[in-house]
Amino acid sequence: MSGLLTSTLAHRLRPRLWLLILVAVEMSGLTVLSAGELSPVEQLGKQLFFDTNLSSPPGQSCASCHAPEVGFTGPDSAINESTSVYPGAAPERFGNRKPPTVAYASFSPKLTYNAHDAVYVGGQFWDGRVDDLVEQAKGPFLNPLEMNNASAAEVVDKVRNADYRALFDRVYGSQTLAGSDATRAFDQIARAIAAYERSREVNSFDSKYDLYLAGRVQLTDAEARGLKLFAGRANCTSCHPHERRADGSPPLFTNFTYVNVGVPQNTSNPFYQAPRTVNAEGAQFRDLGLGNVLQDVSQNGKVKVPTLRNVAKKPDPEFVKAFLHNGHFKSLKEVVHFYNIRNSRPDDFGDPDVAENVNRDELGNLGLTDTEEDDVVAFLETLSDGYTAEKSEPRVPVIPASVQTTDRKDRFRSAREVIRVSRFRGVIPGTTSGQR
Numbered sequence: 276m277s278g279l280l281t282s283t284l285a286h287r288l289r290p291r292l293w294l295l296i297l298v299a300v301e302m303s304g305l306t307v308l309s310a311g312e313l314s315p316v317e318q319l320g321k322q323l324f325f326d327t328n329l330s331s332p333p334g335q336s337c338a339s340c341h342a343p344e345v346g347f348t349g350p351d352s353a354i355n356e357s358t359s360v361y362p363g364a365a366p367e368r369f370g371n372r373k374p375p376t377v378a379y380a381s382f383s384p385k386l387t388y389n390a391h392d393a394v395y396v397g398g399q400f401w402d403g404r405v406d407d408l409v410e411q412a413k414g415p416f417l418n419p420l421e422m423n424n425a426s427a428a429e430v431v432d433k434v435r436n437a438d439y440r441a442l443f444d445r446v447y448g449s450q451t452l453a454g455s456d457a458t459r460a461f462d463q464i465a466r467a468i469a470a471y472e473r474s475r476e477v478n479s480f481d482s483k484y485d486l487y488l489a490g491r492v493q494l495t496d497a498e499a500r501g502l503k504l505f506a507g508r509a510n511c512t513s514c515h516p517h518e519r520r521a522d523g524s525p526p527l528f529t530n531f532t533y534v535n536v537g538v539p540q541n542t543s544n545p546f547y548q549a550p551r552t553v554n555a556e557g558a559q560f561r562d563l564g565l566g567n568v569l570q571d572v573s574q575n576g577k578v579k580v581p582t583l584r585n586v587a588k589k590p591d592p593e594f595v596k597a598f599l600h601n602g603h604f605k606s607l608k609e610v611v612h613f614y615n616i617r618n619s620r621p622d623d624f625g626d627p628d629v630a631e632n633v634n635r636d637e638l639g640n641l642g643l644t645d646t647e648e649d650d651v652v653a654f655l656e657t658l659s660d661g662y663t664a665e666k667s668e669p670r671v672p673v674i675p676a677s678v679q680t681t682d683r684k685d686r687f688r689s690a691r692e693v694i695r696v697s698r699f700r701g702v703i704p705g706t707t708s709g710q711r
C-alpha cells in the first residue's frame with residue numbers, strides 16, 4: 276500500500292478507532308495496555324523516561340527529545356525542519372546538537388583507543404564524553420540546557436511524590452526514597468532508566484531487514500539493489516556494518532568509531548545566538564566533537580558513527596526528520612547525495628563545519644546515479660523497527676498510563692499511538708540483544 280493511501284486511510288479511521296479503543300479500555304478496567312514484557316526495573320525506568328514532571332519547570336521528559344515513534348530521537352517535525360536543536364525545559368535555552376537515538380545506544384562500549392586500527396571506539400553522546408548509560412542518564416536532569424533541575428535532591432523529591440513510587444519501592448526497597456541519601460536515590464533513578472534503554476522494547480531488532488535476515492520476508496527490488504550498493508560500491512558498511520556480528524547477533528549498523536564526514540554548519544542552530552555564558556564563541560563556534568573531549572586536534576570534527584536502525588522511522592510520510600549531529604540535512608536522500616558527490620561538487624554544499632580531518636577516502640565520491648541514491652534510501656527504510664509483514668503501520672512501545680497527556684511536546688501519546696499500541700506484537704524469536 277502506498278504511503279499516501281496508508282496515511283489517508285489512517286486519517287479517516289483514526290477518530291472512530293480511537294473512540295472504540297477508549298471504550299474498550301474503559302470496559303476492561305485497564306488504565307492502559309500493560310507493559311507486557313518489561314521487568315519491574317525496566318517498567319520503572321520507562322515511567323521515569325516518560326515523566327514530564329521531572330523537569331524544571333515541568334513539561335519535559337526524556338521522551339520530549341527521544342520519542343519512540345521517531346526511533347527515539349526528536350519528535351517535533353517543525354523543530355527538525357528548522358533548527359534541529361531542541362529547546363530545554365527553560366524554553367530560551369538550547370543545546371547545540373540534534374538528539375541521537377537512544378535505541379541501541381546501550382551496545383556502545385566505553386570509549387577506548389584501538390591502537391591496531393588507530394581509532395577511538397565507543398562512548399555515549401556524539402562526542403563520546405560519557406562512558407555508559409547510567410552516567411549519561413544523570414546528565415539531562417541537571418543540565419540547564421535540558422531538564423534544568425537545580426540538584427539531584429530536586430529530582431529525587433519529584434520521584435518521591437510520583438504515582439509510581441510504589442514501583443520504585445518494589446524495585447529498590449522503600450528505604451532509599453524514605454531516607455535522605457539523594458545521591459543513592461538519584462543513582463538508582465539513572466540505573467532504572469538505563470535498564471529501560473537496554474530493554475527489548477527499545478532495542479527490538481524487528482525491522483523488515485531483521486525479518487529478511489531471518490529468511491521470513493523478501494526485499495523489494497529497489498531495497499535489494501540498495502542493500503547491494505550499501506554493502507558494495509557505496510561503501511556504507513565499512514562504518515555502518517550490515518552483517519550479523521561474530522556471535523550471530525543482529526547487526527547494529529554502527530562500528531562506534533569517530534569520523535568527520537564534513538557536514539556543513541547548521542546556520543539555523545540557535546546555539547550561535549546563545550548568551551556568551553553558554554557559548555563564548557558566538558557565531559564562530561565550531562563543533563570539534565571528539566577533538567574537544569580529548570583536547571586532541573587530530574580528532575577535531577570527528578563524531579561517533581550513529582546506528583542507522585530507525586533512521587527512516589517517522590509517524591507519517593510528511594513528518595520531517597533531521598540528520599547528522601547538527602541536523603543540517605532534512606532527508607535521507609540529501610544525506611546519500613552528499614556522501615555521493617561531496618568531493619566533486621563541494622560548492623553544492625556549505626563548507627564543512629570543521630575543515631580538519633574530513634574523511635575523503637571512504638566517502639564523498641561514490642559514483643552513484645540518481646536512481647542508485649534512491650535505492651540506498653529504499654534500503655535504509657527497511658531498518659525501522661516494528662515491521663509486520665501484514666500490517667503497514669509499525670508498532671511503538673506502550674506508553675505508561677500515568678503519563679498520558681495531550682501536552683504538545685508529547686505528541687507520541689496521541690490516540691494514534693494508542694491504536695498502534697493495540698497492535699503490539701511479540702519480538703522476533705531468534706534475535707538477541709547481545710552484550711548487556
Ligand code: HEC
Nearest residue numbers: 336337340361362363372373374380399400401412415421
Ligand atoms: C532537550 C532535549 C533532550 C532531553 C530532554 C534529553 N535529551 Fe538525551 N540527548 C539530547 C541531545 C541533544 C543529545 C546529544 C548531545 C551530545 O552529543 O552532545 C542526547 C544524547 C543522549 C544519549 C546518547 C545516545 C548516544 O548514542 O550517544 C542518551 C542515551 C540520552 N540522550 C538519553 C536521555 C535520557 C535518559 C534523558 C532523560 C533523563 C534525556 N536523554 C533527555 C537531547 C535531550
Ligand code: HEC
Nearest residue numbers: 509510511514534536538579580581598599600610614637
Ligand atoms: C567513514 C565512515 C562512514 C561511512 C563510509 C558512511 N558513514 Fe554514514 N555516518 C558516519 C558518521 C561519522 C555519521 C555522523 C556524522 C555527523 O553527524 O556529522 C554518519 C551519519 C549517517 C547518517 C545520519 C544518521 C543520523 O542519525 O543522523 C546516515 C543516514 C548515514 N550516515 C548513512 C550512510 C550511508 C547510506 C552510507 C553509504 C552511502 C554511509 N552512511 C557511509 C560515518 C560513515
